[in-house]
Amino acid sequence: MVRFFLGFLVLQAVLFGAELTPWAQRWFVLPWTDSLAAISADVVKVFDPGVIAEGKVLQSANNGFAVSIEAGCNGVEATIVLIAAMLAFPATWKRKLAGLVIGIVAVQGLNVIRVISLFYLGQWNQEAFEFAHQYVWQALIMLNVLIVWLLWVRTLPRAAIAPVPG
Amino acid sequence: MRGTSLGGFVLRVAVWLPPAFLVWYMAGPLFAFPIGLLTHGVARVGFADIVQGVEQHGYLITIVSTLKATFATTENPAGGVVSVELNALLYSYGFPMLAALILAARQPQALRKILLGYVVLAPFVTWSLMAEFLKRVTFDIAPSVAAQAGFGPLQREAIAFAYQFGALILPTVAPAVFWVLTHRRFLEGFAGGEAAAQKPSQ
Numbered sequence: 001m002v003r004f005f006l007g008f009l010v011l012q013a014v015l016f017g018a019e020l021t022p023w024a025q026r027w028f029v030l031p032w033t034d035s036l037a038a039i040s041a042d043v044v045k046v047f048d049p050g051v052i053a054e055g056k057v058l059q060s061a062n063n064g065f066a067v068s069i070e071a072g073c074n075g076v077e078a079t080i081v082l083i084a085a086m087l088a089f090p091a092t093w094k095r096k097l098a099g100l101v102i103g104i105v106a107v108q109g110l111n112v113i114r115v116i117s118l119f120y121l122g123q124w125n126q127e128a129f130e131f132a133h134q135y136v137w138q139a140l141i142m143l144n145v146l147i148v149w150l151l152w153v154r155t156l157p158r159a160a161i162a163p164v165p166g
Numbered sequence: 167m168r169g170t171s172l173g174g175f176v177l178r179v180a181v182w183l184p185p186a187f188l189v190w191y192m193a194g195p196l197f198a199f200p201i202g203l204l205t206h207g208v209a210r211v212g213f214a215d216i217v218q219g220v221e222q223h224g225y226l227i228t229i230v231s232t233l234k235a236t237f238a239t240t241e242n243p244a245g246g247v248v249s250v251e252l253n254a255l256l257y258s259y260g261f262p263m264l265a266a267l268i269l270a271a272r273q274p275q276a277l278r279k280i281l282l283g284y285v286v287l288a289p290f291v292t293w294s295l296m297a298e299f300l301k302r303v304t305f306d307i308a309p310s311v312a313a314q315a316g317f318g319p320l321q322r323e324a325i326a327f328a329y330q331f332g333a334l335i336l337p338t339v340a341p342a343v344f345w346v347l348t349h350r351r352f353l354e355g356f357a358g359g360e361a362a363a364q365k366p367s368q
Binding site: 017 | 172176179183187191255256259260262263267326327330331333334335337338339341342343345347350353356
């Protein structure tokens, strides 16, 4: 457990530090965020055609209301936490890879729901938007990461878990 | 330990989360008071050269600096010393999340764990508040204010990292880590007896 936590904390710090570099921002974070806005717009268009995505901005063509997806709302940090937790946990690489693929999809899936819900919440009530944006959704996304990790740990068969020396 | 229901646990978390958020929000000034005192102590001990006082109004904590606003800014229209208002709630929403997780786990001494969690997490909130204060005087208010603070390039990088880490990672990860550490036996149940075969050291 101690080794897992140390590994988790180190990996998380390294990945987070890497995320903040200009190179990662330009080639990974911004395209990721733009994609999130585009996917959110595609989902919304199923029931509300008057929505457009431009870069990291999701905008209503009807009333002009827009949300810009910024750091902390693009799910990158939540994904970093999940990656660090899965990589640090004693399991085979095959299991880790499978867990990461499914886990990242799950975390980003909820993040799309966050963006869409905030987009409509903001059009309805600014105070409710601020409360949900600043407090509630942040906690829900991390709870999602925790639950995905618990589910993954639960699926690990004895044979898949790499031996822990010491 | 075997057979702990993840579905039941998630459902209980969902049930506990709304009241936990309600209590945390309504009692925000109460929860923020010790954090304000801690921030005051850290500011006076660690940053005495640029901080002259810390004031608290509910969950808003204002750090009054010794830095002069040489021209009027939106934060200091009179052009006096720079003071930075910080929202303690912005960095403490992990408390209701932690409370919901602890209560949903239905383990012994839940209230004690919640109180211990508050004591353990309060310094992380203080970290985030101080990091935001340093970030704002260094990057946001005015170049003349940043110049008075006198931080070098490496220190500016460290402040930027501390702020980002304090804003984006610590508020949610610290409570999650605390919960995992205080519920290791409960978590063994989630491992279905297989990951638990690892027998992590207690």
